[in-house]
Amino acid sequence: MSFHNIVVSEKIAVITEEKQYTYKELNEMVQQFKFSSDDKKLVLLLCKNKIEMLSAYLSALNNHHAVMLISADTNAELLISIVNEYKPYWIVGTYSFDGYRQVGLIQERVSSSNTPIHKDLAILLSTSGTTGSQKFVRLSYENIQSNAEAIVEYLNIDENERAIMNLPMSYSYGLSIINSHLQAKASILLTDESVMSKIFWQFVQEQQATSIAGVPFTYQMLQRIGFLKMDLPHLKTLTQAGGRLNEKLVKIFAQYAKEQNKRFFVMYGQTEASPRMSYIPSERVVEKAGSIGIAIPGGDLSIDAETGELIYKGSNVMMGYASCLADLEKGDEMNGILHTGDTATSDQDDYFIITGRMKRFIKLFGLRINLDEVEKKLESEVHTLIACTGNDDKLMIAIDKEQYITKVQDVVEQYYKLHRTAYKVIVLDAIPRFASGKIDYVTLKERCI
Amino acid sequence: MNEQKLRTIFAESLGIEESRVTEDLTYNSIPEWDSIAHMALISEIDDQFDTMLDTEDVLEMSTFAKAKEILAKYDVQF
Missing domain, CATH: 3.30.300.30 (ANL, C-terminal domain)
Incomplete structure (x- = not known):
């Protein structure tokens, strides 16, 4: 059973600032996005963390199409060039494009193109957010499903979790929070507010968020706003990924977590790995600060003897890249092996430590x-x-x-x-x-x- | 004088013209005033007015007018 196949129930699936949605109600929202077609098409989502966008995402996956997720904040010039290149058949978002007509909640391409899309392709994600190029990572249905399952396992996510989604869903880390929590039949608190806003913290308190995620800058902000002194009894898990958090902050948050009986996970990944590759088990984060931890369940990390490059193997390794429409037809080019571009060493416990970067x-x-x-x-x-x-x-x-x-x-x-x-x-x-x-x-x- | 000083800090931290810094300029209402700019704004205020704003004040500082009100609590005269 895949995370995107919704099992209808009265359990809360999504909470927004306006409303709560049970899994039954989420399923009804999903049904509103009818991506019906005999052949596989490309769906472009101009993402905000909104219930409509999440529903469109799930519907596209349930209909076995390929979904490209881009931030709604992407500059217009880049958006237009992406649409011109990849010719998505459907677009969901507020920006209107030439050559498309509005059909209900969706923009549909007037002149259909018949470029075949590989049967395994599920998701296209940019590696560089709004600053990016036209290059995308191609992830298969198996990639995202296996990563969601691995994350559920090592973070021990159960159906009582209420994760706050404070990262964009067009960002691989943010998307993995959605996928893993749906997999666990847990609840997702959807917001576009940042930790710098008062509304965000009211939302966290009122809805009793149990976990929060952040990139290094999020943790810098958390420290500055006095997060460590906030009284958040329901918040039990903190996760960090998206780049190296300096060791001083790792130790501060690790110490805080220990004292407050919370769990703090430092993790490592790349969009190319759907995205999670490794984590430090929370009980060892103090002693292993500065490392990226151990491979996720089902994954394997090793170091290339010649180059010192960190190599990851697992079923979450992407199919390959796409830089033009024709690339969507390609199958798996990686065979489950990812050259991370990072150099690393490992310690006596086989914890990995990043030492540098091979690419610019x-x-x-x-x-x-x-x-x-x-x-x-x-x-x-x-x-x-x-x-x-x-x-x-x-x-x-x-x-x-x-x-x-x-x-x-x-x-x-x-x-x-x-x-x-x-x-x-x-x-x-x-x-x-x-x-x-x-x-x-x-x-x-x-x-x- | 402090008003002008604060206006300059706002303009520089958000990367906008000083003329756009009005009393009711609001956090998240323009793309330039996002969480990253807010973080820069707070550290610039702390530096230049020699303050260390509390959690509540960092989160409450959502307009230019509100910023003056908050700084008044830290004995900055306007």
């Missing part, structure tokens, strides 16, 4: 930012030499001509929607290069950070 990307607010892509995009917009570096706190953009600072800032803020505290433009006399002419990123990073 950073993670800001839980989302991956490909430095080469940013460079290319900025160069095409600003028309000057650009070199990017950074760490998981900040994106650093080096230029060699001062007059372009404002222009670079404008593009970064418009296109990547990055807050100004999350990046810095640095003017260097010259961008460091090797004799070959290639940019010397090691020296560049030293000069910028």
